[in-house]
Amino acid sequence: MELLPFFTEKHRELESTVRQFAERDVAPCAVEDEHEEARARELIRLMASAGLLRYVVPEAYGGLSPRLDVRSLCLIRDGLAYVSGLADTMFAMQGLGSYPITLAGSEALKRRYLPPVARGEAIAAFALTEPEAGSDVSAIQATANRMDDRYELNGIKTFISNAGLADFYVVFAKTDPGQGHRGLSAFVVEASTPGFVLDEKLALIASHPIGRVKFERCHIPRDHLLGEEGEGFKIAMQTLDVFRSTVAAAAVGMARRALDEALAYSQRRVQFGRPLAEFQGIQFKLAEMATELEAARLLVYRAAWKKDRGAARVTRESSMAKFYATEAAQRIIDQAVQIHGGQGVVRGSVVERLYREIRALRIYEGTSEIQRIVIARELLKGC
Numbered sequence: 001m002e003l004l005p006f007f008t009e010k011h012r013e014l015e016s017t018v019r020q021f022a023e024r025d026v027a028p029c030a031v032e033d034e035h036e037e038a039r040a041r042e043l044i045r046l047m048a049s050a051g052l053l054r055y056v057v058p059e060a061y062g063g064l065s066p067r068l069d070v071r072s073l074c075l076i077r078d079g080l081a082y083v084s085g086l087a088d089t090m091f092a093m094q095g096l097g098s099y100p101i102t103l104a105g106s107e108a109l110k111r112r113y114l115p116p117v118a119r120g121e122a123i124a125a126f127a128l129t130e131p132e133a134g135s136d137v138s139a140i141q142a143t144a145n146r147m148d149d150r151y152e153l154n155g156i157k158t159f160i161s162n163a164g165l166a167d168f169y170v171v172f173a174k175t176d177p178g179q180g181h182r183g184l185s186a187f188v189v190e191a192s193t194p195g196f197v198l199d200e201k202l203a204l205i206a207s208h209p210i211g212r213v214k215f216e217r218c219h220i221p222r223d224h225l226l227g228e229e230g231e232g233f234k235i236a237m238q239t240l241d242v243f244r245s246t247v248a249a250a251a252v253g254m255a256r257r258a259l260d261e262a263l264a265y266s267q268r269r270v271q272f273g274r275p276l277a278e279f280q281g282i283q284f285k286l287a288e289m290a291t292e293l294e295a296a297r298l299l300v301y302r303a304a305w306k307k308d309r310g311a312a313r314v315t316r317e318s319s320m321a322k323f324y325a326t327e328a329a330q331r332i333i334d335q336a337v338q339i340h341g342g343q344g345v346v347r348g349s350v351v352e353r354l355y356r357e358i359r360a361l362r363i364y365e366g367t368s369e370i371q372r373i374v375i376a377r378e379l380l381k382g383c
């Protein structure tokens, strides 16, 4: 893969390390079977021993740089998603589930939770969505009531990646229900806390550990609050500001794989006495796929580079990257399936798996419709 000018030598080395790791260690776990949880845990173990999980926490807590390097996160997700959606999910969740602690946790919380995440000894989760609060975060109904030295947490969270697998969850709940999203606070909740219940596991169209969890009079120490009361929405948005570009990077990885598969197949498959790649109709498809992929990569790594250069917020850039890259990847993968003809829909073929894996990326961490709303709001600001 041609590396862009946004990268340093360190990024070039990381890109090649991830590619080798993914081919050697991750590819065998890409085969879907009924042992999803075991594969997920094995992937965490492998990523930890390869040192990749050190990229999701700061240096002071077992990481590799003083603050998270978003280009590195993107390169890793891009490289993992090329081979396995599950590996990408497991890597991403270690970041998404721990970054609120990096952002707003006390020193004690950082020391307790971040090093085990980097070593793969603790699995993290991020619990924002509820049955009645998906895109509309202000509709969250989970409550956290302060009682002396504790909070009592009550509520339901759904579509939580790593539900049942995670050792701790960053949970968003209302400390001031009258205040809409301003009444939201964030907490670290260990899965072993009495009152924490794994309610149901959900089966998705592609491999992804996910489910619904409940908090029933779940008492958590007061010092498990992240930041101040009422800062939950800000913490969630700042987290998404970083991780949205990385979702886009995963989409780029999947689209790159689809294009590679389509290029190889179209040169192999002969119809009407010629390889498919010699037909202009197929060449046009390949040209469009490659162009959209390149545009997506530029948006992704531009957003990551800008964040790494110290921009406080990259809301517009990361939303554009997520919106464009996930939608483009869906189109690219669809064309790759088309180029494969009947082979493209045979269960177990690479493009068939990508076709299922890409779908959720247009939904989680803000749907494409929500990204459009965010981009338009940013454009109209100050007009």
Ligand SMILES: Cc1cc2nc3c(=O)[nH]c(=O)nc-3n(C[C@H](O)[C@H](O)[C@H](O)COP(=O)(O)OP(=O)(O)OC[C@H]3O[C@@H](n4cnc5c(N)ncnc54)[C@H](O)[C@@H]3O)c2cc1C
Residues within 6 Å of the ligand: 125, 126, 127, 128, 129, 133, 134, 135, 136, 158, 159, 160, 161, 162, 204, 208, 210, 360, 363, 364, 365, 366, 367, 368, 369, 370
């Ligand atoms: C694979 C996967 C993993 C996930 N992991 C997590 C996780 O780890 N933690 C977590 O908290 N959540 C997670 N989610 C939840 C995810 O963030 C939500 O599904 C997402 O925010 C959308 O919410 P919803 O499903 O309730 O859809 P809704 O908000 O009900 O939206 C339904 C449809 O209406 C559209 N819509 C909504 N509002 C508007 C509007 N104002 N204008 C135009 N269209 C609109 C949406 O774009 C969508 O197309 C995950 C979801 C998936 C699929």
